Amino acid sequence: AQSVTQLDSHVSVSEGTPVLLRCNYSSSYSPSLFWYVQHPNKGLQLLLKYTSAATLVKGINGFEAEFKKSETSFHLTKPSAHMSDAAEYFCVVRTYGGATNKLIFGTGTLLAVQP
Amino acid sequence: GAGVSQSPSNKVTEKGKDVELRCDPISGHTALYWYRQSLGQGLEFLIYFQGNSAPDKSGLPSDRFSAERTGGSVSTLTIQRTQQEDSAVYLCASSLRQGVNTEAFFGQGTRLTVV
Numbered sequence: 001a002q003s004v005t006q007l008d009s010h011v012s013v014s015e016g017t018p019v020l021l022r023c024n025y026s027s028s029y030s031p032s033l034f035w036y037v038q039h040p041n042k043g044l045q046l047l048l049k050y051t052s053a054a055t056l057v058k059g060i061n062g063f064e065a066e067f068k069k070s071e072t073s074f075h076l077t078k079p080s081a082h083m084s085d086a087a088e089y090f091c092v093v094r095t096y097g098g099a100t101n102k103l104i105f106g107t108g109t110l111l112a113v114q115p
Numbered sequence: 116g117a118g119v120s121q122s123p124s125n126k127v128t129e130k131g132k133d134v135e136l137r138c139d140p141i142s143g144h145t146a147l148y149w150y151r152q153s154l155g156q157g158l159e160f161l162i163y164f165q166g167n168s169a170p171d172k173s174g175l176p177s178d179r180f181s182a183e184r185t186g187g188s189v190s191t192l193t194i195q196r197t198q199q200e201d202s203a204v205y206l207c208a209s210s211l212r213q214g215v216n217t218e219a220f221f222g223q224g225t226r227l228t229v230v
Contacts, residue, residue, distance in 0.1 A: 032216050044206070044221040051216040090158065094216075099170035102148060103208075103219055105158035 002027045002095040004074075006106035014114045019063075019078040021109045023091030026072065032094040033074045034103070035065055039087045047089075050074060061085070086113045117141075119222035121207050127228045128197055136192040136225045140209030147190050148210075148219060149182060153203035161205075164190060197229045 007022040025031050033050040048059025055067045061084075065076045076089060091106040120139040128134050140147050149161040160174040164184045175181070179198075184190040194201055204226050208219035 034218060036221075043223045044208075046218045046220070049216065049218055100163065100173070101146065101165070102160045102163050102171060102174075104160070105150075107157045 002031060002093045002104055004033075004091045004093045004104065004106040006089075006091050006109050008109050009107065010110045010112070012112040012114060013081045015083055016080050019076070019081045019085065019111065021076040021089050021091075021111065023074045023076065023106060024072050025074055025091075025093055027093065032096075033065075033067065034092040034094070035059065035063070035074075035076050036090045036092055036105075037087050038090065038108075044090070047076070081111075081113045083113050083115065086111055119207055119209055119220050121205075121222035121225050123225060124223060125226045125228075127230060130199060130229055131196055133193065133195045134197055134227065136194075136205050136227070138190045138192070138207030138209075138222060140188060140190070140207070141211075141220055142188075144209035144211050144220075145187065146210040146212060146217075146219075147184060148208045149190070149192050150206040150208065151203045152206055152224070156203075158206070161192070194227075197227075199229045202227055202229045 003026045005024045035047040036044045037047050038044050047063050048057045050067045058064045063078050088108045088110050090108050092103045122137045147164040151159045162182050163171040166187045167184050179195045182192045204224040206224045208221045210217045210219045
């Protein structure tokens with residue numbers, strides 16, 4: 001079965017410093033992985049997705065994630081945090097096969113950006 | 116439409132009443148999902164539609180919950196005899212197809228409060 005584990009429920013950084021949000025996955029086959037962001041009182045927005053074409057995936061707003069099979073990780077990074085990055089971030093794996101085809105969400109990481 | 120549309124955006128209902136939540140997916144999207152987001156529970160999968168069929172309804176929490184999709188488009192999630200524990204934000208998402216690398220687009224959600 002597929003699953004994702006987000007290692008930090010809360011991360012706080014200062015504006016202009018790097019962001020690292022950690023995600024480990026479990027999958028019996030090549031995973032399909034995504035990062036979504038949810039700003040307060042807003043819907044979920046796709047940041048980026050891993051499609052096995054490249055291990056380093058670039059997304060919107062300067063975010064990127066690196067797929068590391070040896071570490072079963074898909075950590076989200078950004079070189080320099082902006083105040084507008086404050087939001088909740090979800091690591092997601094798609095599980096499929098047979099009758100099912102659904103996205104399984106991690107528990108989320110709440111990112112705070114201090115001025 | 117331009118995005119996934121959900122209505123109503125907010126719903127307050129009395130315990131024991133039935134409620135219907137509506138989702139209009141992006142035009143042409145064949146896959147549709149319902150999720151529930153509540154404090155302490157994260158994002159829970161409820162049901163997945165491919166066209167008008169629901170091959171995976173494993174996340175529906177009880178027989179008070181049901182969903183249908185007509186014309187391969189609009190979907191309705193019905194909760195009968197609502198309970199206070201049903202209070203949550205109900206999110207709908209759609210995908211162009213059921214491919215493993217296909218991202219899902221989410222609506223803004225319906226915030227349901229059972230009093």
